Amino acid sequence: MTFDHENGLKPTGPAVLVGFQLAYQFDLQPGAPLSITSPTPLLTFEAKDFEVVGAFRCGLFEYDSQLVYVSLRDAQNLLGLPGRVTSISVALRDIRRLDQAKAAIQKAIRNETPIYEPARPGGAAPLQVTAGTTALKKTGAGTRLEIAPAGPDPAQRARVIIDHVATALKKADNPTTIAIDFHYPKSETRTPRPLFRVVLRDSSGTEFYCGEPKRGPARWTEPDQGGTRRWDLVNFASADGLDLLDPADIRQAVIDVSGGPILVSSLRFEDDRRVAVKSWRDKRANLLRAVGIERRILTVIMGVVVVIAGFGILAILWLMVKEKTRDIGILMSLGATRGGIVRIFLMNGAMIGLLGGGLGLAAGWTLSVKLNWIEDRIFELFGWRVFPSSIYYLDRMPHLESPMQFGLMALTAVVVSLLAAVWPAIRAARLNPIEALRYE
């Protein structure tokens, strides 16, 4: 990729884009030289010269103040990783689709592409696994293969494999071997050696591991090309802790082949490495958790404020009933029913709620929409930032306009005011008209 100056000059050497906060801090103008160093395995530093071609601004303070962008080739040269990448970033147009996008990427990596060979369009899963006479099939999780013999009834299939393992364990005094056959298509020439182990679970959920390949009681036979490869678990039953296991109580057997080489379309992942799919939400989990707690605490505080406001309304209406005692008596003498008196004060409460809720929503909406404008004016007047971007991550405060939330707030205001009006209204209706008329 080539970066151009604003004036159209092409950079003479490797180009670098710097975050605008970083450019501001070090006064990096387009055309300025920038030397980037990277540690080598020998604990020395290798430096390469770049030319600043511009600044970027993404709004996230951490990136704008820390990141520089160079071309992929320059980066691979600098880090000594030719032809390789350490991570791939995916930007979404619609942030609300974050979880779906993450799941889709995970699915593409784990499932849709075969583990031991490239995807074949329209082809069925190529991997067939058998344990002794029992067929094993690849299941959903991909690198994790659950024993599932062929047959229409899943329960029966499970019983077959459990019987199989149990039978093997019953012969514990003799060295027992479970053989698992992997059938490879003839076209597959690579012969990856899967790293896996067998996990047995009993009815209480306790897990028993055996056949940890690195510790040894396993043998891997490799044919020259394609065909069947056999995985023998020798001395299967002598593995750690298995003497505690009741063979008749085995409920599940799982063969875990995680750690094996994985091929996903044209992406090749390094041996012994797992690919992690992380969204910004995962990367900032701690921050988001803190924000979540903060929001919950704020909700509680706001709830307390609402209750206090409710008591304020109650007190006002209570005093109003006291002040209007004689008027209430007059209304009763003119034939107002107690229900009518109750209605007057409930309506009063509802009006307070509607008016207060309406004003509050208008003020809240204005404040959230104009927040950044207000902050800028304060900065202009007093030279002081209310939300410094170095603390708040973002250089503009975002806001969310949710009609649901607005409606909920309006409803809460009316309901709280109505509730606050109930007691004074009942008190007003219970007045004795004669005493109320005499009231001074």
Place this chain on the structure above:
Amino acid sequence: MSDLLVAQGIVKEYREAGRALRVLDGLDLAIHQGEILAVTGPSGVGKSTLLHLLGLLDTPTRGSVTYAGAQLGVASERVRARLRNTELGFVFQFYHLLPDLSALENVMLPGMIRTNWLAWPAARADVRRQALHLLTEAGLADRADYPPTELSGGEKQRVAIARALVNGPKIVFCDEPTGNLDEKTSEQIHKLLWKINRKMGTTFVIVTHDENLASHCHRVARMHQGKVSEITTNAK
């Protein structure tokens, strides 16, 4: 003359500091349709209490109040409120006008209470016309939009009388209607009450100390020790 309202064996007791205070003690009284009845007697004899019981603002401890042949001792609060609104009217010594409303609005108030709130916009004009008519009868047409605080005592009492009449009641109860007014103003109030009685046939029950007023009434009931001790009929 038929009996409109009949009170029989009325006993009213108040509990005060654990002791029963008997204000009315087996009182009997019949009110005739279309008459002006004065109730007199010394202070504390229970005149106002009687008025409140007859006006359905209070319930007797024992005894019965019968209105147009209907027993009201057993009537629900809702029925009593309805009767207070449409069949009965009240005029108090201290006027009891709502200070936040104008004179006209005060007179319209019983009409508003009578009307369902949904029907009010449609009924409003009629009630207003009736209220203005009554204010005009009371000589207060030019005071209709004044708040009560800007009216004189006599004017306030005339507004209160108009308010008592707006729903066309059968009986209006007046509790010392001129107790707060000078002689000349009292005379105007009396004339107004008698005029209404003649023109509309409204029955009046007037609790008063004013012997001059009492002497003009059709009948005078004198109370003594919680009972009506004597009823005199004045010659026309």
